[in-house]
Amino acid sequence: MLKRIFPTLGRVRFAVQIFMLFVTVYGGALLGSYTVNRISQSLPALSCAYDKMTGDHCILIVNQHLLHHRVGEVLVKAQEVTLKVFIPVAISVGVFFMFFFFLNKMFCGWVCPLGTVQELLYRLGRRLGRPLNRFKPENVGRVRPVKWLMLLLLVLALPVMAGMGVVSNELGDPFCQVCPSRIATTLLTADSEQIAVRTSTTVNFALGALGNAMFGFIIIAALAARQPFCRICPMLSWNALFQKLSPMRLVKKDAHDKCEKCGVCEKACPMDIHEIGTQFGKKAFHEDCTLCGRCAEYCPDDDVIQIKFFGFKLFGSSRDHYKLRVKMESPEGQPKGKVFWLAPAKVEK
Amino acid sequence: MKKFGIWIVLPFLLLIGQSAQAAGKTAQSYEVEKKGGHDHAAMMQGMGKTAAWTLYPTLKARMSGENRETMKTAIVPQNIVAANIDAWSNNLKDENAYRQLPMDMGGAMLDKPTNGGFHWLSAREDQGDTVRIASIVQSFNERGAKDPTAMFMRQKHELEIIPQPYPREHARYRANEDWKFLVRFNGQPLSGQKVFLESSNGSMAEFVSDAQGVVKVHVPDDFKAEEEKPAAGSHNHGMRRTADLVLATEYADGGKTYLTAFNSSYGQNAFDQRNLAMGLGFTLLGMLGAAPLLRKRKTEQKSKEADNA
Numbered sequence: 001m002l003k004r005i006f007p008t009l010g011r012v013r014f015a016v017q018i019f020m021l022f023v024t025v026y027g028g029a030l031l032g033s034y035t036v037n038r039i040s041q042s043l044p045a046l047s048c049a050y051d052k053m054t055g056d057h058c059i060l061i062v063n064q065h066l067l068h069h070r071v072g073e074v075l076v077k078a079q080e081v082t083l084k085v086f087i088p089v090a091i092s093v094g095v096f097f098m099f100f101f102f103l104n105k106m107f108c109g110w111v112c113p114l115g116t117v118q119e120l121l122y123r124l125g126r127r128l129g130r131p132l133n134r135f136k137p138e139n140v141g142r143v144r145p146v147k148w149l150m151l152l153l154l155v156l157a158l159p160v161m162a163g164m165g166v167v168s169n170e171l172g173d174p175f176c177q178v179c180p181s182r183i184a185t186t187l188l189t190a191d192s193e194q195i196a197v198r199t200s201t202t203v204n205f206a207l208g209a210l211g212n213a214m215f216g217f218i219i220i221a222a223l224a225a226r227q228p229f230c231r232i233c234p235m236l237s238w239n240a241l242f243q244k245l246s247p248m249r250l251v252k253k254d255a256h257d258k259c260e261k262c263g264v265c266e267k268a269c270p271m272d273i274h275e276i277g278t279q280f281g282k283k284a285f286h287e288d289c290t291l292c293g294r295c296a297e298y299c300p301d302d303d304v305i306q307i308k309f310f311g312f313k314l315f316g317s318s319r320d321h322y323k324l325r326v327k328m329e330s331p332e333g334q335p336k337g338k339v340f341w342l343a344p345a346k347v348e349k
Numbered sequence: 350m351k352k353f354g355i356w357i358v359l360p361f362l363l364l365i366g367q368s369a370q371a372a373g374k375t376a377q378s379y380e381v382e383k384k385g386g387h388d389h390a391a392m393m394q395g396m397g398k399t400a401a402w403t404l405y406p407t408l409k410a411r412m413s414g415e416n417r418e419t420m421k422t423a424i425v426p427q428n429i430v431a432a433n434i435d436a437w438s439n440n441l442k443d444e445n446a447y448r449q450l451p452m453d454m455g456g457a458m459l460d461k462p463t464n465g466g467f468h469w470l471s472a473r474e475d476q477g478d479t480v481r482i483a484s485i486v487q488s489f490n491e492r493g494a495k496d497p498t499a500m501f502m503r504q505k506h507e508l509e510i511i512p513q514p515y516p517r518e519h520a521r522y523r524a525n526e527d528w529k530f531l532v533r534f535n536g537q538p539l540s541g542q543k544v545f546l547e548s549s550n551g552s553m554a555e556f557v558s559d560a561q562g563v564v565k566v567h568v569p570d571d572f573k574a575e576e577e578k579p580a581a582g583s584h585n586h587g588m589r590r591t592a593d594l595v596l597a598t599e600y601a602d603g604g605k606t607y608l609t610a611f612n613s614s615y616g617q618n619a620f621d622q623r624n625l626a627m628g629l630g631f632t633l634l635g636m637l638g639a640a641p642l643l644r645k646r647k648t649e650q651k652s653k654e655a656d657n658a
Binding site: 133 | 467496497514518620623624629632633634637638639643644645
């Protein structure tokens, strides 16, 4: 029965995503108001601290606050920079890494509430017959650096500069002010405060206007493009920094002659990582990969693409899984006919 | 989609220029800025031992110390005479789960505990047939702090007003919000009990507890528009202006009269200095920007038509 409910990795991931959407958006309401202080406060996903019901906080808000209040303030006061300044930063990164170590970038592909919302919107777009806009190999490279700029500028540089007094204090947590997850998750709790633009100062207003416009863009774009915000998300680049330090990996065979003509995995990748089809070995695990596992699900050959943990195969591509997957949904995410709540009994074997 | 990245980065670069100009501050002006913004010690200055805005007993927390690691909090009783402050930590298994903090001229000193978290602080005045109690919650936000619910619910006095729940980290009581409190006597909920609210902005209100002893308190939206607003550019976690409120209730039993009060600060209405219409407008603008992506391309349509044919 379990196999009929969860016949594919995609179905397992979808169930995890929905569960984590409830934990990250409504966790405080479900598990107790004070849960937010007790899990990690450094989650490697966009679980928003502005959401009054969230079960945990995202690492990025912690980073911005620590850089703003600890590092920036101490630097400008020209006091002795002691370990006490950096210990809280090290603790928050350490706690983050304790989570990240086990799941790696699965936090993006399986846990992040904004990732789930975008995927749900994309599914809606398929049902509404909207087109799929993809980045071609020749232009995807133009977007990829933006996530690093977002990390350097909004998560690292501006909070430190705000702490030093170089820029105004409103730029102490600039990423949070433009993050679509802040608006999306608070709206999911019927809280309209965050979609209301702050008007107290010009900088607040500008950040708010930019954040709202980006949120609006993402909501509509997600109907016709896969994971539009994920591509520029600083959490993607932050997680990419630690990607090689986790035993959870995407692994592709060093060489496989059929890959050149196939390319189904490229079509299945929601992040338009064309390298998954053209590269082999370690290079196939790209910095933009969110470990969603779709490439492995849609690879028609046995064990060419695998998700491994400490070298043990958790999931590997197979002909049978491929056949089942394409019966339910095309590699691009177009559903085939009606929704399967239970896999057909005949494909259970 | 080609210029997607450029349009994302460009506004931020413009914003930095705007911000630096708006801030107009250097390291020299840092201290001034701090007092207008995030200096907790400065925020607590100027409080006397008599709360002029209410006759109910209250406690005032004054933070002191520049270093966050050694920051101390002085608990000052107002409108109540007490020899010490009773302090309960949220870690009930800790050896410091309950402490009596001695009073000196500056109040009772509560040092930042290693386990952080929430503390319940009470002052008690027992005079013949009258018992008066003042309580507050003091929070030291620390990662991994224990859930304070059990500590809040532990019986500490005969008559109690207990937040259900208390605002967690990054939250606070704010004007125009409803918050629940449990009123109980000797651990038993009191139904139909009157609870009075007074605020330092001059509001007064009365609430009555339900059958479960729970009273829903509406925080008054009573900040005056003409009051001075924080300096532009100040950082105060979005808390903006604050005021104090006290909830109090009285109950007679066994020839004694008990009065208990719970006080806290509260902030402005969530939508103060926010504009919902503009927020929706900018969201709509972003949506319009993405609308072309929803259009089907002619080539795509043609290929579908060809497939159908």
